[in-house]
Amino acid sequence: MLNKLFIHSQEIARKIDQCAINEYHIPSLxxxxxxxxxxxxxxQNKEDPSKKICVLCGQGNxxxxxLAIARLLAHEGYEVSIxxxxxxxxxxxxxxxxxxxxxxxxxxxDDLDTIRFYINQSxxxxxxLFGNGLSRDIEGSYKQLIDMxxxxxxxxxxxxxxxxxxxTSGKILNCAIHADTTIALDCFKEGHWIYPGKEYCGNLLLADIKIPTSLHLENEHAQLINEELIKEMLPKRDDHSHKGSFGKALMIGGSKAMPGALAIAAKACAASGIGTLTLMEPDCIGDLMAMKMDFAMHLRANDRDGHFALSAVDLLKQNMDQYDLISIGNGMQRNEITIEMVKTLLSSNKTVILDADALWAMQDHLEWLNRNAPxxxxxxxxEMTFLTNKTVQEILESPFSTVREFTNKYSNCILxxxxxxxxxxxxxxxxxxxRPNSALAKGGSGDLLCGILTGILGHKISPSKGAACAAYLHSKSAEINKDPASINSEDIIKELAFVLQKLRKD
Ligand SMILES: NC(=O)C1=CN([C@@H]2O[C@H](COP(=O)(O)OP(=O)(O)OC[C@H]3O[C@@H](n4cnc5c(N)ncnc54)[C@H](OP(=O)(O)O)[C@@H]3O)[C@@H](O)[C@H]2O)[C@@H](O)CC1
Ligand SMILES: Nc1ncnc2c1ncn2[C@@H]1O[C@H](COP(=O)(O)OP(=O)(O)O)[C@@H](O)[C@H]1O
Ligand SMILES: [K+]
Structure with a gap:
C-alpha cells in the first residue's frame, strides 16, 4: 500500500527504476x-470479464x-488482442x-488494418505504446495508431x-492518447500534473510496484497532498496549552474599497486556531472591522484616500516586535505605502506572509527576500509574473521548474x-x-487561504508543511454539499471546523 505519493521528472523516475534494478538487485521483469x-x-475491479480488450504495445518497456498485462487479463478470462x-x-x-x-x-x-479490426471489435x-521513455514527436504508424x-x-x-x-513537461509530442483512466507506475511523473498532460490522463491512479521508498526520498521529488499526509503533518493542539502556544499573529491589510478581503482572511485565521490575532487596518475601516471581528484586536493606522497613510510605516515599526508572524496584503491597494510596509517587514526577523497586493509590491525588490527568517x-x-521573468504562459507550462528556480534562489522562501x-x-x-473545485474560483478565495495559512503557521510546524496543510484545509473545506456557484467564504470557514475536527480525531 502506497502511503506516500511521489512525483518525479522523467529523468529521476528513470534513474530510480535503474537503481532498483542495478543497486537493489530487483530484476526488471x-x-x-x-x-x-x-x-x-x-x-478487473472496474471491468466485467465479458469485455473484449485490445492492448496497444510499443517497442520499449x-x-x-x-504484453504482461495482456497475459494476466487473458488468464482472468478476458478476450484479449494485441x-x-x-x-x-x-x-x-x-x-x-x-x-x-x-x-x-x-x-x-503488427498490421494497421488488422489492428483497426481488433479495435473495432473491442x-x-x-x-x-510509450511511457516514461518518450523522447521525441510521434510520427508514422504510431501516430496512425493513436489517431485510430x-x-x-x-x-x-x-x-x-x-x-x-x-x-516531465506534460506537453503533447505531436499527438497523444486521450485516456479515460491512467495508471501511473510506481510514482507520478511531473507531466501528469501539468496541462495539457493532466487533462489527457483522465482519472489518474497510482500502482505500487514495490520500489523501496528510500529511493524516492533520496532523489529530487514532490509529493501529492492527500488526507493521510495532512494527518501526519497537521499540528496537534495540547489541552494543557495557553494562547501563547498557538502564535501571536498580525494581519495587515484592508482599504475603503476592500475591507472584506481582510475580514475574510482574519475570520479564516481565527477559525484555524491562532492564539491571538491583531488586525492592522487604516482607520477609515476600523469601526467596520471591529464590528465584523469579535475575536481580533485592532491596531488602527492613519488613513489617506481610503488606504494606509505613510505614517502607518512608523506605527508598524513601533509595534511589529510583539508578534510571532505577520501577514500583509489582503485588500490593501497597490501604492508606495504598501511597498514601504513590505520593506519594513522584510527587514525584520519575523515570519512574514506576503499575499495579494504585497506580492505586487515585491516586483522590483526581490533582493528583500534574501533574509534569514521564513x-x-x-x-x-x-502574481507570479511579479516574482519571475516568465510570462503567465511560461509559468503554466513549467510550474515545477518555476517554483524550484525561485526557491533555489531565495532559500528561506516558501512559494x-x-x-x-x-x-x-x-x-x-x-x-x-x-482538488479542482469551481467553488474556489471566486474573489476572496485567496484571502481565505492566507488566513488559514497564518492560523496554521501560528502552531509549531515548519512553514512548508504548514503551507501544505493550509492548502489542503482550504480546498477540503470548500468541498461542501451545495452547488459550487453558491458556496461562499462563510460556508467554507464553517466547514473548516469540521474538517479540522475529522483530521485530528481519525
Ligand atoms: N524495468 C523497468 O525499467 C521498468 C519500466 N517500466 C515501464 O517501462 C516504461 C519505460 O520504458 P522505456 O524506457 O523502454 O520507454 P518507453 O516509453 O517504453 O519507450 C521507449 C522506446 O520508444 C522509443 N521512442 C521514444 N520516443 C519515440 C517516438 N516518438 N517514436 C518512436 N519511438 C520512440 C525509444 O527509442 P529510442 O528513443 O531509444 O530510439 C524506445 O525504444 C515505463 O513507462 C513503464 O511503463 C515499469 O514496468 C517499471 C519497471
Ligand atoms: N478551479 C479551482 N479549483 C481549485 N482551487 C481553485 C480553483 N480556482 C481557484 N482556486 C484556489 O482559490 C484560491 C484563489 O486565490 P486568488 O486568485 O488569490 O483569489 P483572490 O485574490 O480573489 O482572493 C487559490 O488558493 C486557488 O488555488
Ligand atoms: K502509455
Missing amino acids: VLMEQAAAECCRII NGADG YLPYHKTLSQESKVQFQIICSLAIPYT DILIDC ANASNKKIYAIDIPSGIHA TILTPHVK ILKSDITYIGSKNDFYVLS
Missing part, C-alpha cells in the same frame, strides 16, 4: 510483473508492460514477454502515462503557486495539491 499485476487488479510492432525493434524485456504471449497463443498483429483499449484509438470512442486505459505526453509567498499565476493545481515549494520540500 519482477518490477514489470508487479506493475502488470496491479494494473490487472485495477482493471511500456510495451513490455502491455498490437505489437515488428519483433526486431523490441526491448529485451518485450522479447521475453512476447515469447510467453506466443506460447499462450494470444492473438497479436470494448476497451489499453495504451502501452482516439477516434474509436472506446474506453481507454493508459499505462504509466498517455502515449504522446512527455513525462517568507511565505502566495501568488496566483498572474505557494496557486491555480486549480497548487504547487508548494521550499528548499527542502515540494508538495502538489490537485
